[in-house]
Amino acid sequence: MPNLTPDQYSLLSYYYHLLNTVEEGLEYVSASYDHYSYTEGSKVFSDILSAFYHIDSSHSVILLISEAFPGISEEILKFDEVISTLEEYESSLVEYSYQTALAARGLLPVFLIWKKAVQNVIAPIITH
Template sequence: MTTLTENHYEMIHFYYNLLTTIEEGFDYVVQSFSNLELTEGDRIFKDILAAFYHVDSTHKTLHAVLQEERELVEELEKFDQVIMALDEESSIFTSLATHQDFVKNQLFPAYLAWKESVQSQLQPYITQ
């Protein structure tokens, strides 16, 4: 395991928690598709997209800090696949039902699979 500074541990901890917060946001958004009492789904989806930017921009620093952890770095790079799925999503502008299906059945599952893999590899840095 790579030796890190206290600041690096804090950054990794923040990053780890951000990934969980994004998952919670997705949970809310997906539930809002069928529960009309959850009225903040659109705003939270926009927040998720903004958080994606922060996740992606953090990867350059994480790559430098964790460069010896090849498997983890490769897993971080797979976030690009989540972004590419989003880039191909045009239903945001065409059909509400198609957009909801995309978020629920493609984007959220892709993000969740990536997140769980990354978090499992970051776990040793979180528990220190």
């Protein structure tokens, strides 16, 4: 297995853990539909959208790293499916409401499928 530079390792490790954080956020926002005590849904969803920007922005560097690791680029590029799902809800996300929680519910399964596939190819690299 090829060696990573410290910067490459840090990027992949951060990326891997960021996906877990986004999952937690989507679960929180989704649950806010049923639980009125989850009062930070709007802020959390805004943070998720920001995380999506960072995830997408890091793909060009990860794709360069992935040349030495088969399977990463194919899974990374499937992030477009997550973004497409988000865009289906875009018009209803003008301000926080139950539509945002519903969008998170619709986005969560698509994100989880993508996240699992990406983490399955990254985990052996960052734990090696």
